[in-house]
Amino acid sequence: MSAERRCPQQLTWADFPKRKEADGWRCRKCRVLLTGRRTSWCSRQCEREVLLVVHWRYIRICILRRDKFRCQTPLESGGVCGQMAREVDHIVELADGGSFSDWVNLRSTCKECHKKKTAKSRMARAAAKKIPTISPNPVFTNMRCLMAAKTIQVTFNSLKVGAYFTIKGERFKKFSALTYESLDNAILGETYSTPGLLVDVVAPVNPTKAVVSKAVKKTVKKTAKR
Numbered sequence: 625m626s627a628e629r630r631c632p633q634q635l636t637w638a639d640f641p642k643r644k645e646a647d648g649w650r651c652r653k654c655r656v657l658l659t660g661r662r663t664s665w666c667s668r669q670c671e672r673e674v675l676l677v678v679h680w681r682y683i684r685i686c687i688l689r690r691d692k693f694r695c696q697t698p699l700e701s702g703g704v705c706g707q708m709a710r711e712v713d714h715i716v717e718l719a720d721g722g723s724f725s726d727w728v729n730l731r732s733t734c735k736e737c738h739k740k741k742t743a744k745s746r747m748a749r750a751a752a753k754k755i756p757t758i759s760p761n762p763v764f765t766n767m768r769c770l771m772a773a774k775t776i777q778v779t780f781n782s783l784k785v786g787a788y789f790t791i792k793g794e795r796f797k798k799f800s801a802l803t804y805e806s807l808d809n810a811i812l813g814e815t816y817s818t819p820g821l822l823v824d825v826v827a828p829v830n831p832t833k834a835v836v837s838k839a840v841k842k843t844v845k846k847t848a849k850r
């Protein structure tokens with residue numbers, strides 16, 4: 625009866641082992657001392673509670689009944705699909721850490737909606753995984769400079785909007801005069817800069833040949849003199 629684990633967050637029968645202690649058998653769910661010839665469950669209630677977290681076929685039929693075998697996938701135009709449903713869908717997918725057995729995360733679905741939704745989630749995951757590729761800092765587009773590039777520290781204010789920089793290895797892009805966005809951790813979104821915040825940028829060895837904004841040029845010169 626051992627169910628295969630579909631995801632790390634799923635419990636299986638093995639998580640509720642039979643247990644015999646000195647005084648006798650214990651309920652696999654609540655550990656109450658069992659009487660008579662029982663060796664697994666103290667009650668139908670305990671058995672059902674475990675079925676509801678480990679046994680997909682049981683969970684599935686419960687959800688289909690709850691939804692009266694109608695597809696509950698929401699439509700863009702409002703309402704739900706309502707087609708005959710024979711499958712049950714994890715709203716937040718298991719691969720995204722969604723609960724395996726929580727009824728809130730489960731809904732009946734027709735084959736067509738299920739297919740569409742799975743493909744959509746898969747694409748969203750792939751997009752989330754893809755780290756944006758960093759293009760050369762537009763402030764330093766001169767090829768010779770890039771070839772002889774090194775990292776220097778400048779203040780955030782001296783960067784042009786759209787410039788790339790790093791702070792402790794994390795990559796950012798200047799979004800506006802005040803804000804910047806992370807390229808490595810898109811969830812964080814934009815952050816407000818603090819005046820004079822020091823950031824790392826790729827800098828040319830010979831700053832005079834670089835295509836830089838006046839402000840950066842000044843900073844780079846100062847840094848180079850040091």
Ligand SMILES: [Zn+2]
Nearest residue numbers: 651654666670
């Ligand atoms: Zn029990």
Ligand SMILES: [Zn+2]
Nearest residue numbers: 695705734737
């Ligand atoms: Zn549907």
